[in-house]
Amino acid sequence: AQKVTQAQTEISVVEKEDVTLDCVYETRDTTYYLFWYKQPPSGELVFLIRRNSFDEQNEISGRYSWNFQKSTSSFNFTITASQVVDSAVYFCALDDWADRDDKIIFGKGTRLHILP
Amino acid sequence: DTAVSQTPKYLVTQMGNDKSIKCEQNLGHDTMYWYKQDSKKFLKIMFSYNNKELIINETVPNRFSPKSPDKAHLNLHINSLELGDSAVYFCASSQDRAAAAFFGQGTRLTVV
Numbered sequence: 001a002q003k004v005t006q007a008q009t010e011i012s013v014v015e016k017e018d019v020t021l022d023c024v025y026e027t028r029d030t031t032y033y034l035f036w037y038k039q040p041p042s043g044e045l046v047f048l049i050r051r052n053s054f055d056e057q058n059e060i061s062g063r064y065s066w067n068f069q070k071s072t073s074s075f076n077f078t079i080t081a082s083q084v085v086d087s088a089v090y091f092c093a094l095d096d097w098a099d100r101d102d103k104i105i106f107g108k109g110t111r112l113h114i115l116p
Numbered sequence: 117d118t119a120v121s122q123t124p125k126y127l128v129t130q131m132g133n134d135k136s137i138k139c140e141q142n143l144g145h146d147t148m149y150w151y152k153q154d155s156k157k158f159l160k161i162m163f164s165y166n167n168k169e170l171i172i173n174e175t176v177p178n179r180f181s182p183k184s185p186d187k188a189h190l191n192l193h194i195n196s197l198e199l200g201d202s203a204v205y206f207c208a209s210s211q212d213r214a215a216a217a218f219f220g221q222g223t224r225l226t227v228v
Contacts, residue, residue, distance in 0.1 A: 033157060035157070037159065039217055043147060043149070043164055043171075043172070043210065043217070044149065044161040044164060044172060045151065045159055045161065045217075047158055047159070050156075050157075050158070089217070091217075095157040103153065103204050103206075103221070103222040103224065104153060104157050104159070106219050109217070
């Protein structure tokens, strides 16, 4: 069965520290997409990244970076030099092409507090 | 113990029909949302309600109308369905707009 696990329910770090949000997924399929979304205090989800299962290159976008490791079924998200504006809930999600429901599956989210 | 439940899970209907998707949350949350999952699996917000009041109303056709009879329910009514409305629709709720959202399992709508 498909599943996304974000084991960290809540994390607090001091501003300018680096922080990594973990995401572990389960899928039977070899073709799938992984997503990260940010849910800021305004409430609606903001898309951050989509990565397909055939591309294991790590990606960096400004202070954000993602480490995709198929061997451990993980797609971790690191924020470097965190800022207070990074405070939000972050969701990891899986799009499993073998899933006949054709829906993305969310993890439960990690709430990130960046303390000034 | 389903926290956010949507019904139906699947809905197949003909063009021109009117249909509703129901969403209920038993978490006592104040804020509820409707998202549309597009063909590339990106989620786009459609509506957000806080305590039965509309907060966010993104640019969606006015054939889509959310209805919140009480704060535990946010139903999505769609008039005159079109082929392009075929998608997966997710309902979600959160304690308030700053809190983590809980998602329903999604409703796959197919318009034929």
